[in-house]
Amino acid sequence: MSLFYSLARSGAQRFMKKQGAGPVLVQGLKRISFSLSEGDRMGVIGRNGSGKSTLLRTAAGYLKPSGGRLEVQGSIGTLIDLGIGINGERSAKENVHFTGKLAGLNKAEIQAFDEDVQTFADIGAFYHLPFDTYSSGMKLRILFAMITHFKRDILIVDEVFGVGDTHFAERAYERMTGFVHTSKTMMLATHSEGLLRQFCNKCMWLDNGQIRALGTPDEVLEAYHAG
Numbered sequence: 001m002s003l004f005y006s007l008a009r010s011g012a013q014r015f016m017k018k019q020g021a022g023p024v025l026v027q028g029l030k031r032i033s034f035s036l037s038e039g040d041r042m043g044v045i046g047r048n049g050s051g052k053s054t055l056l057r058t059a060a061g062y063l064k065p066s067g068g069r070l071e072v073q074g075s076i077g078t079l080i081d082l083g084i085g086i087n088g089e090r091s092a093k094e095n096v097h098f099t100g101k102l103a104g105l106n107k108a109e110i111q112a113f114d115e116d117v118q119t120f121a122d123i124g125a126f127y128h129l130p131f132d133t134y135s136s137g138m139k140l141r142i143l144f145a146m147i148t149h150f151k152r153d154i155l156i157v158d159e160v161f162g163v164g165d166t167h168f169a170e171r172a173y174e175r176m177t178g179f180v181h182t183s184k185t186m187m188l189a190t191h192s193e194g195l196l197r198q199f200c201n202k203c204m205w206l207d208n209g210q211i212r213a214l215g216t217p218d219e220v221l222e223a224y225h226a227g
């Protein structure tokens, strides 16, 4: 199983460019090329606006690159935007049952899925209220519990841990550790060196939408700090 991703070109400039009275163009990524194989867990670092989320969304298939080639083999689990794939007017429970049906689970499996999410997310009576009424932290709890219930070949996670409280973060790290060992490939955008060192064996430094360094977390962090 491999994840090969190449964005060789794009029609716009990286910086915001106003073309006369026309639209403003923002190029999120430029000349990105890398491949990940089974067992690779790549952290993506970079300053705010450097393109980390854009890269993850593209790799997950939510964004279509304007040029280049993206090749992904295997099932993908994502934790990128708090709400993608969720019906905000429905409760977490209803969303869990719907997702379970979509995933082809039988009645007993859906019940187990429901119990697992409800127990792990631990949001009390909110579990039965519309998702849109949840705080960011509650949304994270539900979505994290949902995606980590399933075994996926590829896990793509944006730095959403920040909205969880300490109690949840501890349990999430624990579950993530288990998940990392059962998933084959991972991409994790993060500002946390702790997370990077704990979960990743590769690291990409994005700067202005381009790869500035690619290597082990130690190598890339050293380059990143050196500026």
Ligand SMILES: Nc1ncnc2c1ncn2[C@@H]1O[C@H](COP(=O)(O)OP(=O)(O)OP(=O)(O)O)[C@@H](O)[C@H]1O
Residues within 6 Å of the ligand: 026, 027, 028, 046, 047, 048, 049, 050, 051, 052, 053, 054, 055
């Ligand atoms: N929907 C959008 N429309 C236009 N420009 C966008 C959109 N999303 C992101 N951008 C731009 O693309 C660039 C990269 O943004 P991105 O969110 O990928 O950065 P990031 O590295 O994830 O940032 P952060 O660390 O702040 O989350 C930024 O210049 C941003 O303004």
